[in-house]
Amino acid sequence: MHTITLHEGGTFHSHKGKVEHSDLIGRPEGSVVRSNTGTAYVALRPLLIDYTLSMKRGATIVYPKDAAQVLVEADIFPGARVVEAGAGSGAMSSWLLRAVGEKGMVHSYERRADFAEIARKNVERFYGGPHPAWKLTVGDLVEELDETDVDRVFLDMLAPWECLDAVAGALIPGGLLCCYVATTTQLSRVVEELREDERFYEPRSWETMLRTWHVEGLAVRPDHRMIGHTGFLVVARRLADGVEAPERRRRPAKGAYGQDYEAARAAAGGAAAPAAEVAPAAGAEREPTAQESPAQDSAAQDTAAE
Numbered sequence: 001m002h003t004i005t006l007h008e009g010g011t012f013h014s015h016k017g018k019v020e021h022s023d024l025i026g027r028p029e030g031s032v033v034r035s036n037t038g039t040a041y042v043a044l045r046p047l048l049i050d051y052t053l054s055m056k057r058g059a060t061i062v063y064p065k066d067a068a069q070v071l072v073e074a075d076i077f078p079g080a081r082v083v084e085a086g087a088g089s090g091a092m093s094s095w096l097l098r099a100v101g102e103k104g105m106v107h108s109y110e111r112r113a114d115f116a117e118i119a120r121k122n123v124e125r126f127y128g129g130p131h132p133a134w135k136l137t138v139g140d141l142v143e144e145l146d147e148t149d150v151d152r153v154f155l156d157m158l159a160p161w162e163c164l165d166a167v168a169g170a171l172i173p174g175g176l177l178c179c180y181v182a183t184t185t186q187l188s189r190v191v192e193e194l195r196e197d198e199r200f201y202e203p204r205s206w207e208t209m210l211r212t213w214h215v216e217g218l219a220v221r222p223d224h225r226m227i228g229h230t231g232f233l234v235v236a237r238r239l240a241d242g243v244e245a246p247e248r249r250r251r252p253a254k255g256a257y258g259q260d261y262e263a264a265r266a267a268a269g270g271a272a273a274p275a276a277e278v279a280p281a282a283g284a285e286r287e288p289t290a291q292e293s294p295a296q297d298s299a300a301q302d303t304a305a306e
């Protein structure tokens with residue numbers, strides 16, 4: 001797949017020849033054009049999934065299979081008031097905005113100004129200008145969060161546990177926090193700190209594996225390659241103020257919080273340890289997947305799919 005922006009007088013070049021943009025401009029989507037060497041291309045506008053995978057990237061994006069899970073499992077509904085951090089490259093912001101619609105609100109926080117600028121450009125390019133429901137703040141969520149009565153919070157960052165107090169203050173009773181983390185150590189820490197916080201009901205955690213299939217005649221089988229790992233999702237609901245969560249029905253396994261657990265925690269500096277002491281150094285910020293990387297730098301308006 002190639003993603004290009006059409007303009008009068010432009011030419012698309014690849015090792016399979018060239019296509020004049022004027023051969024496409026004015027023709028309906030789904031048209032077929034040929035390069036000067038005879039290669040056929042089907043021309044389509046990018047879906048949001050195509051756009052997020054091909055747009056310019058600062059930080060690693062939420063992979064589409066996970067974005068789909070967030071929208072459903074975090075119950076992002078039209079009109080919802082959503083807080084998000086970090087905005088990164090703006091991929092999840094784009095999905096959230098589409099789900100909440102113009103009458104909802106997505107307030108994205110990003111502490112790196114350069115990433116925030118990439119996110120802003122990506123979102124505005126897809127929506128054809130500033131989205132009426134979007135607010136982008138450059139700064140750390142913990143210091144800057146000024147929203148209250150928020151329905152949903154989505155955190156995609158190295159140390160979401162650092163934000164729990166601020167998030168608990170912003171969410172309505174029954175509101176939902178969803179965290180996206182790359183490694184098991186992050187997963188463990190955010191879940192345990194959600195439990196310790198006591199303002200959230202028992203968190204749920206999972207990962208999603210997507211296996212695509214080759215379907216041709218009698219050759220119907222899973223594809224040989226798949227994306228092995230992207231990240232884990234955790235969701236937890238905000239309890240009302242002053243209530244105590246009912247005891248968990250399934251007790252922790254004997255030894256789950258035994259000596260080994262306590263020793264590991266103490267070595268990591270306990271629950272209040274700064275992120276740097278326990279955050280895994282390698283792979284904690286997600287690496288781009290094989291499928292994500294090829295078209296990384298070509299921002300898109302229109303797609304010509306071979």
Ligand SMILES: C[S@@+](CC[C@H](N)C(=O)[O-])C[C@H]1O[C@@H](n2cnc3c(N)ncnc32)[C@H](O)[C@@H]1O
Nearest residue numbers: 059061062086088089090091092111140141157
């Ligand atoms: C993996 S990226 C987010 C990608 C984004 N969800 C997307 O789909 O494009 C993580 C981002 O979180 C930002 N970040 C980390 N901690 C933050 C915090 N406490 N407040 C605001 N932004 C934060 C980082 O600067 C980084 O850009």
